[in-house]
Amino acid sequence: MTAPDILITAAGRGSRLTGVAPMIPKTLMPICTGRSGWPESALARLARQFSDSGAARIWVAVNAHPWFTALPEGGGLRTFRSRPLGEWAAVADCLSVRASDGPLVVVSGDNAFSDADIERFVDALTSDPAGCRVACADVESTSGLTKLELDGGHVVRLHEKPPEGGAGVAKAGLYYFSADALDWAAGWAPRLDRFGEQSMTEMLRALLRNEFELLGHRLSEGFHDIGTPDGLARAIQHLAATSESESFETESFETASRGSRSVAVTSSLRGSEVDHRSLQRKGDPSVNQVAELLASRKILSAVEAAIDAGVLTQIATGPVPTQVLAARLDLDPGPLEALLRVLLWNDLLVRDNGDWRLAPPYDGLLGEHPGKTMLPLLRIESWAHGSHVNGRGIRAALGGEQRPTEIPDDEVGDLAAAMLVGSRSSAPYLARLPELRACRSLADIAGGSGGYALTLTRIHPELSVVVYDRPAMLRHAEKFVAESSSDGRILFVPWNLHTDDVPEHDSALVSHVLHLLPRDQRVELLRRVAAGLPRRGLLLVHDFVYDDPRPGSALAASAVDWLATGAGFALTSDELRAELGEAGFEVDRTTSLPLAGTTLAIARRT
Numbered sequence: 001m002t003a004p005d006i007l008i009t010a011a012g013r014g015s016r017l018t019g020v021a022p023m024i025p026k027t028l029m030p031i032c033t034g035r036s037g038w039p040e041s042a043l044a045r046l047a048r049q050f051s052d053s054g055a056a057r058i059w060v061a062v063n064a065h066p067w068f069t070a071l072p073e074g075g076g077l078r079t080f081r082s083r084p085l086g087e088w089a090a091v092a093d094c095l096s097v098r099a100s101d102g103p104l105v106v107v108s109g110d111n112a113f114s115d116a117d118i119e120r121f122v123d124a125l126t127s128d129p130a131g132c133r134v135a136c137a138d139v140e141s142t143s144g145l146t147k148l149e150l151d152g153g154h155v156v157r158l159h160e161k162p163p164e165g166g167a168g169v170a171k172a173g174l175y176y177f178s179a180d181a182l183d184w185a186a187g188w189a190p191r192l193d194r195f196g197e198q199s200m201t202e203m204l205r206a207l208l209r210n211e212f213e214l215l216g217h218r219l220s221e222g223f224h225d226i227g228t229p230d231g232l233a234r235a236i237q238h239l240a241a242t243s244e245s246e247s248f249e250t251e252s253f254e255t256a257s258r259g260s261r262s263v264a265v266t267s268s269l270r271g272s273e274v275d276h277r278s279l280q281r282k283g284d285p286s287v288n289q290v291a292e293l294l295a296s297r298k299i300l301s302a303v304e305a306a307i308d309a310g311v312l313t314q315i316a317t318g319p320v321p322t323q324v325l326a327a328r329l330d331l332d333p334g335p336l337e338a339l340l341r342v343l344l345w346n347d348l349l350v351r352d353n354g355d356w357r358l359a360p361p362y363d364g365l366l367g368e369h370p371g372k373t374m375l376p377l378l379r380i381e382s383w384a385h386g387s388h389v390n391g392r393g394i395r396a397a398l399g400g401e402q403r404p405t406e407i408p409d410d411e412v413g414d415l416a417a418a419m420l421v422g423s424r425s426s427a428p429y430l431a432r433l434p435e436l437r438a439c440r441s442l443a444d445i446a447g448g449s450g451g452y453a454l455t456l457t458r459i460h461p462e463l464s465v466v467v468y469d470r471p472a473m474l475r476h477a478e479k480f481v482a483e484s485s486s487d488g489r490i491l492f493v494p495w496n497l498h499t500d501d502v503p504e505h506d507s508a509l510v511s512h513v514l515h516l517l518p519r520d521q522r523v524e525l526l527r528r529v530a531a532g533l534p535r536r537g538l539l540l541v542h543d544f545v546y547d548d549p550r551p552g553s554a555l556a557a558s559a560v561d562w563l564a565t566g567a568g569f570a571l572t573s574d575e576l577r578a579e580l581g582e583a584g585f586e587v588d589r590t591t592s593l594p595l596a597g598t599t600l601a602i603a604r605r606t
């Protein structure tokens with residue numbers, strides 16, 4: 001799952017900083033020491049923080065100031081000219097320039113946050129992408145800010161610059177908008193506030209009136225508005241006192257002394273592209289990159305062992321010391337303590353007064369939360385690693401060996417549960433496609449958990465879905481669907497991917513299926529799907545598509561799975577188009593699903 005696009009708004013006129021702005025854009029003024037040791041501006045800081053948290057694309061809404069024009073682009077960072085007409089104007093301008101219609105994090109370039117708060121914000125929305133989020137913090141005075149009224153974690157009312165001031169919870173200039181909310185907001189004509197600007201507060205109020213969920217996300221370490229002289233001074237003082245650069249100082253110094261000073265300088269200006277790991281790489285490429293590769297495999301082995309021995313599930317039930325855990329699970333306390341320390345060093349656990357707890361966000365991801373837990377995915381990955389996703393398996397595939405598409409029966413339950421969780425981040429995108437409104441009967445080819453069928457039928461009351469899959473998988477899908485409030489519009493048909501025809505439907509979904517098969521079998525399957533559709537019948541193909549994946553990303557790594565099975569699936573979108581064309585389909589468009597890291601091709605039978 002990848003992070004959504006980020007928009008940093010930096011197009012303001014700087015009217016609250018008279019004297020300095022507009023000569024110096026406030027977001028480019030140094031406010032703290034950056035990781036490289038060079039001063040870091042609010043904009044560079046935000047770009048670095050979001051880049052560290054895994055953002056693939058960072059949009060920066062800028063004005064005509066020549067310093068913005070000179071900012072180098074690339075590495076996921078893009079600037080675009082926006083009207084200095086308020087925060088929502090920047091969002092509207094961003095929606096019109098970016099190609100994706102996925103969710104968006106919006107952050108005011110005037111604000112400074114701690115690294116940990118940005119990380120927690122991104123973790124929270126990545127683990128639960130539904131709904132919108134408004135970051136907020138407790139402040140001593142809300143005057144000059146937007147005060148939030150919260151009820152059970154939900155924002156219920158917003159008071160702009162309350163005259164009475166007083167302590168309260170204030171909006172922090174950091175938001176997350178789900179794709180649905182953006183879709184709706186794009187069609188809403190925002191009211192101008194008293195400064196003639198398109199105000200974010202007005203937009204949040206409009207979303208509330210239209211029953212969109214706004215979750216208040218409390219920042220642990222507050223925020224600083226650098227847009228006023230006082231705020232700027234406070235931010236500089238506070239950030240100097242809580243310098244996060246300490247741990248990087250030695251590294252920056254070492255890197256510089258190896259002659260990489262220019263890289264360090266670029267990093268402080270660009271923020272988003274060069275993080276401390278790439279600095280290390282520039283300094284000593286062979287040693288550090290290989291060490292990183294080896295480390296990730298070893299850490300994952302420790303996580304797998306902890307899952308297998310029941311350690312994580314036990315810890316998820318409540319804080320526990322090593323000795324008690326060892327007794328409960330009948331394990332040797334010595335090696336168990338070492339394992340727990342490894343997990344602590346790698347941020348999976350925390351230790352409070354000798355008791356072990358899951359660290360956020362793993363407390364939400366590795367507990368037993370049905371429909372949310374990532375444990376089944378980790379178990380399936382662990383099985384696959386032991387079975388064939390390893391050096392020997394890939395070597396065998398290079399010699400022409402192919403794995404069956406059917407996994408052993410005792411792994412099917414975990415695969416079903418993992419797919420159900422996966423469907424939560426992708427199915428809502430599919431459901432929003434306007435093309436589905438005209439469809440009445442959809443074939444979900446190798447539909448797995450039934451998660452897509454559930455979401456599609458929920459959003460389209462006139463649509464019925466038939467899930468075609470192996471009987472071993474359908475048993476789980478039927479159970480999941482029965483546990484949800486389904487009204488009989490989802491049917492299950494035992495079916496064989498390699499041989500069976502697809503009965504007639506007006507539309508079909510092929511999600512995460514093509515990657516199971518080598519090219520000739522993919523085209524053959526797609527031809528059978530085409531035979532069940534009318535002319536111009538809708539086909540949705542949802543899968544991993546490899547248009548220049550980011551180095552080290554989950555997407556780039558996923559191709560190893562299909563390599564190890566012998567399917568050798570590593571298609572670009574042009575290659576996918578060509579295969580669909582060969583099977584009798586014409587692709588209308590492709591769109592990427594940022595949270596899932598996947599691509600959707602919307603095609604019609606020719």
Ligand SMILES: C[S@@+](CC[C@H](N)C(=O)[O-])C[C@H]1O[C@@H](n2cnc3c(N)ncnc32)[C@H](O)[C@@H]1O
Pocket residue numbers: 405406407419420422423445446447448449468469470473495496497498510511512513516
């Ligand atoms: C990666 S899952 C994708 C499931 C679902 N479409 C999704 O996107 O969540 C692949 C699916 O192919 C099914 N499958 C594998 N071999 C099959 C076969 N021979 N006949 C029918 N289904 C098969 C599996 O049971 C599984 O549900």
